Amino acid sequence: MNVGVVGASGYSGELLVKLLLGHPRVKLTTVTSRSQVGKALAQVIPSLRGLDRGLTFTDSDPAAIAGRELDVVFLALPHGAAADFAKVLVPAGKRVIDLSADFRIADLATYERYYGKHHAPELLSQARFVLPEITPPAWKNEVKLVAAPGCYPTSVLVPLVPLLKAGVVSREHIVVNSLSGVSGAGRKVDEMYLYVERAESAKAYGLVKHRHLAEIEEQLALHTGGSAVIQFNPHLAPMRRGIATTITVPAATGATLDGVYAAWREAYGASSFVQILPTGETPDTAYVVGTNRVDMSAVYDPRTRNFVITSAEDNLFKGASGQAVQIMNLWLGFPETTGLV
Amino acid sequence: MNVGVVGASGYSGELLVKLLLGHPRVKLTTVTSRSQVGKALAQVIPSLRGLDRGLTFTDSDPAAIAGRELDVVFLALPHGAAADFAKVLVPAGKRVIDLSADFRIADLATYERYYGKHHAPELLSQARFVLPEITPPAWKNEVKLVAAPGCYPTSVLVPLVPLLKAGVVSREHIVVNSLSGVSGAGRKVDEMYLYVERAESAKAYGLVKHRHLAEIEEQLALHTGGSAVIQFNPHLAPMRRGIATTITVPAATGATLDGVYAAWREAYGASSFVQILPTGETPDTAYVVGTNRVDMSAVYDPRTRNFVITSAEDNLFKGASGQAVQIMNLWLGFPETTGLV
Amino acid sequence: MNVGVVGASGYSGELLVKLLLGHPRVKLTTVTSRSQVGKALAQVIPSLRGLDRGLTFTDSDPAAIAGRELDVVFLALPHGAAADFAKVLVPAGKRVIDLSADFRIADLATYERYYGKHHAPELLSQARFVLPEITPPAWKNEVKLVAAPGCYPTSVLVPLVPLLKAGVVSREHIVVNSLSGVSGAGRKVDEMYLYVERAESAKAYGLVKHRHLAEIEEQLALHTGGSAVIQFNPHLAPMRRGIATTITVPAATGATLDGVYAAWREAYGASSFVQILPTGETPDTAYVVGTNRVDMSAVYDPRTRNFVITSAEDNLFKGASGQAVQIMNLWLGFPETTGLV
Amino acid sequence: MNVGVVGASGYSGELLVKLLLGHPRVKLTTVTSRSQVGKALAQVIPSLRGLDRGLTFTDSDPAAIAGRELDVVFLALPHGAAADFAKVLVPAGKRVIDLSADFRIADLATYERYYGKHHAPELLSQARFVLPEITPPAWKNEVKLVAAPGCYPTSVLVPLVPLLKAGVVSREHIVVNSLSGVSGAGRKVDEMYLYVERAESAKAYGLVKHRHLAEIEEQLALHTGGSAVIQFNPHLAPMRRGIATTITVPAATGATLDGVYAAWREAYGASSFVQILPTGETPDTAYVVGTNRVDMSAVYDPRTRNFVITSAEDNLFKGASGQAVQIMNLWLGFPETTGLV
Secondary structure, three states: OEEEEEOOOOHHHHHHHHHHHOOOOOEEEEEEOOOOOOOEHHHHOHHHOOOOOOOEOEOOOHHHHHOOOOOEEEEOOOOOHHHHHHHHHOOOOOEEEEOOOOOOOOOHHHHHHHHOOOOOHHHHHHEEEOOOOOOOOOHHHHOOEEEOOOHHHHHHHHHHHHHHHOOOEOOOOEEEEEEEOHHHHOOOOOHHHEHHHHOOOOEEOOOOOOOHHHHHHHHHHHHHOOOOOEEEEEEEOOOOOOEEEEEEEEEOOOOOHHHHHHHHHHHHOOOOOEEEOOOOOOOEHHHHOOOOOEEEEEEEEOOOOEEEEEEEEOOOHHHHHHHHHHHHHHHOOOOOOOOOO | OEEEEEOOOOHHHHHHHHHHHOOOOOEEEEEEOOOOOOOEHHHHOHHHOOOOOOOEOEOOOHHHHHOOOOOEEEEOOOOOHHHHHHHHHOOOOOEEEEOOOOOOOOOHHHHHHHHOOOOOHHHHHHEEEOOOOOOOOOHHHHOOEEEOOOHHHHHHHHHHHHHHHHOOEOOOOEEEEEEEOHHHHOOOOOHHHEHHHHOOOOEEOOOOOOOHHHHHHHHHHHHHOOOOOEEEEEEEOOOOOOEEEEEEEEEOOOOOHHHHHHHHHHHHOOOOOEEEOOOOOOOEHHHHOOOOOEEEEEEEEOOOOEEEEEEEEOOOHHHHHHHHHHHHHHHHOOOOOOOOO | OEEEEEOOOOHHHHHHHHHHHOOOOOEEEEEEOOOOOOOEHHHHOHHHOOOOOOOEEEOOOHHHHHOOOOOEEEEOOOOOHHHHHHHHHOOOOOEEEEOOOOOOOOOHHHHHHHHOOOOOHHHHHHEEEOOOOOOOOOHHHHOOEEEOOOHHHHHHHHHHHHHHHOOOEOOOOEEEEEEEOHHHHOOOOOHHHEHHHHOOOOEEOOOOOOOHHHHHHHHHHHHHOOOOOEEEEEEEOOOOOOEEEEEEEEEOOOOOHHHHHHHHHHHHOOOOOEEEOOOOOOOEHHHHOOOOOEEEEEEEEOOOOEEEEEEEEOOOHHHHHHHHHHHHHHHHOOOOOOOOO | OEEEEEOOOOHHHHHHHHHHHOOOOOEEEEEEOOOOOOOEHHHHOHHHOOOOOOOEEEOOOHHHHHOOOOOEEEEOOOOOHHHHHHHHHOOOOOEEEEOOOOOOOOOHHHHHHHHOOOOOHHHHHHEEEOOOOOOOOOHHHHOOEEEOOOHHHHHHHHHHHHHHHHOOEOOOOEEEEEEEOHHHHOOOOOHHHEHHHHOOOOEEOOOOOOOHHHHHHHHHHHHHOOOOOEEEEEEEOOOOOOEEEEEEEEEOOOOOHHHHHHHHHHHHOOOOOEEEOOOOOOOEHHHHOOOOOEEEEEEEEOOOOEEEEEEEEOOOHHHHHHHHHHHHHHHHOOOOOOOOO
């Protein structure tokens, strides 16, 4: 199986290339970047020195990519640009896994409210948001285009979906606070992301209007039998990678902490990538960075009658590129963990 | 005026010593530490090289300290130990400013539920929790012993008290998430606080049962005309100093963002140490570290009908030693900002 | 006395503004920046919220600045641009303290080899490189324009000059390795200085051709009675501020470690800003950041017959803005430490 | 092939366990730690959650380990303790790879000068310091006990040995400055290694007497046909992992930069783990952390006639555990890179 990565010079593109180079069942044959054409992979991604098998960056041209023998094409592009490629590659018969937001939201109006005009709305019906732990497995045979989930949504949906489904938590007054490492902003050359500005600095940002809300709430509605409105408060913390998410949610009447853990065990008992920690032990981003895991735990507060649920993941791995490879594994019929542990 | 610091080898003791050495109206004459007796200040606090005026650490002996000519004594000790000193120093006529939790909580039963047996309950009636921006100024003539507020409570109470008082926010479903730099744990030599463990790591801790809850809720009840139960979720972030607090609270019926800002301006319009940022601009710990400020702002989310309120402070400065000096300034009748800007 | 800062939006300009706002003997009346005209100081430098006395940025226009009542003008500009201002301000009678490299090098040919065409060579004869601990004090009455030293040169010259002068070290095989915090690069918005690139990363850079060599070697020749050729190896380390310098130099025949310390004590025994640490104790950048100090110590290695000399300073403080204020203090006849401790 | 790790709770033990769990040709069956007996691997090393194959820590008992079916035993213990295990395991016929200093130094007197009494001097004749890129390959059949090199020595010897051998550099006035991440100190619970103490801090330490000098100089003498005395200046930098080493060495008469690169290409042209960067490009620790590589480059300074040579490695990987696995691969006849890329 041959695979390609379009737009491989960002942080998630870089990790994707590393994972695919080390994957035992696929061969990375195409890596594109408009800004790096002609350069050896290791010249742009120096951690790959000696490991890049002589690959060089080619131009990011949709038609040229469509003409190559590729079983799967990953799009690691900004939203908008991703749709521009998808509308050439999907009709050409390629399986496309898109890491942008372009196909994460099924509802066109919602998409356009958050992201502006959609470049390929005609593909929405053939696309699917796939969070493997949550999306029913039939997607493998139904779609031509998969949207890999956003980093924050993964850290929220994995713990929350089974609880709403099981009815053990309220659908109101859900408050999500997340801390992200700086790579969450991508390789954006902006004063705000300079070392001196971000080291020793913590702050909230994107309050009220963060784009990831759209996919979080759509997925909750889709998979839990009802809607839920989320207060989502993202923060930047001075670290390179990792997301720590803390969800405060009122317990449903009569619900217990045992009920929370039972719902989780039912949903994820057989999962390779979800680790359920005992109550009282909180996940630490340091333990999941470099893995495709979500670690999570819950605690009950009798004073407030809330559950406080905490999760941690690597924003670039389970929150982006690792999850994209997991999706590919499932789509191509490989064991889910191939190339990921 | 002569002042002394008892227990000056921790992080807040260290900052207190620096602030008092640079203070134009008082003279630091006594610095004690059981573990550093006989050493020069600058030997233990190397950033003071050349500035320690020949001061050396003396032993932390209550009777000896009581016998010295000191107008104010600061206690930078663990809880329990602080009360042991206070019960000698207060009867000896010293003004005592305690940075521990021992006298922050007026209700003995509450104190003992969180901290265990109180070592000097007989002093509680002469003591007062003083957060200068909140506590009515009459305390200056009423007390012999002041409890300086905890770091987290300062970051919560300053923004929240005026809003509850003005009735613009709900008293229910208040969710507080805070991120603290690692110095919040003090100079505790424990594997958890090693550089390698904490760098590039974020995690929640102390969920449900954090001790600072006791003083937060008692103060809210005391100053806002009613009780409020808080979900308080503290986190460690990989930085040395700073607390970023994010409070999600439902808007009271009919309340507007203008109402929030009006309540703040009324409370803090003349304040030297509270900065009210416009909505949409969030406080950053990097801008308050090294200052005695609390920066804060608010945003309204029409989808959830919540206000999201963010604040930032330096946990060691406004959250501990700077605030203690501010208290001293007010107590001794100096301008509030003396030695603090 | 009124003072002004030209180009106040970089890191050293920012610190300069803070120091001058807090200085008890001068009044900061003019702050300029081409990119920030009309904005309040605290809008651009948020750590100054509440402290900026209503000052706003004006345009960086040489003639307009020359027309204002200013006793001292600080230039915190790139080289080249600084000379463009100096050639208007000096003839207009202003005392100018330049933080750029434009007037650090007396020899025009050397300057132009490292920096390209000089914009105001006619001013070189009225200018002086002033490192207060090293430059003989007569400069105060002789010059109209002072070049404040570079950050690396300060960390090298302070320990090395007295040793070469006293003849206790060799003039050959001197190897200087320095580690700098990332602010040494200024507020340069470049991918290399992004948080994600620099955190957890150390590397040498600028080997062989670093510009600071020119002023280091010229000053050594000027003040030590002979020339010395230096191997200067700068490195970036993942921290915001601070320079740690390690100098390996062969002992002169018969020289002892006592001789090293004797030379230092003679040179700096009365100095406010040099701390001589005992052998075996090495300076730590953490203890000097936020101070105007150079801490230093030496050790003798009997196996190699080298002295290994280590120094530490804050690159923005003693290495730039603090030192510039120290120069102003001396020039205007204030006590050297005014506004600096 | 079954393998075991003795003392697996330190940082290098932890990485060793991870590498061996993922190694396709060996089975990790024994993991010991005196302090963690009975605990699951993932309980002590949480990044292994879901990956520890049910392994638990057993006690670190030499006789019990000798009695198990183990083809290779890794010792990740302090010096002294390692020899205590080796003297039981080697006679029992186990291949032992020791990550401590106990068998790195062939000369007993040198060992005892740096480390004190040797616990198993009788084994020295059966042991060998093996740095695979440098040690002639015959060791595989000659020894029963391999000493894996120290972290600093690897970063010095790999670049320096071929140059001394080729005679392109001087044997005098060699100055080595290294910056290490904090994990170099191991998981040592000491105030000096607390997050707050080390973040934003750089300093030299261990000048003159660092223990790694002994193995550096012994290996240089052994492999380059003559002795060389090194000035070795180690530094701590605020990062978790990585060593950046800068070697200043006079060029031999007539030697050129081409000669340096030719010597390197001859030595390492076929090497999997040495990357030779072009002059002017300096290695960055960030690009080697997580790899078994040494990246290196050189530059010639015509002013000083020195070569400045820079190298970078991951102190825990190529500097410890990765190299130990590389040694195992060679010893057992596997391809050198098995389980390491």
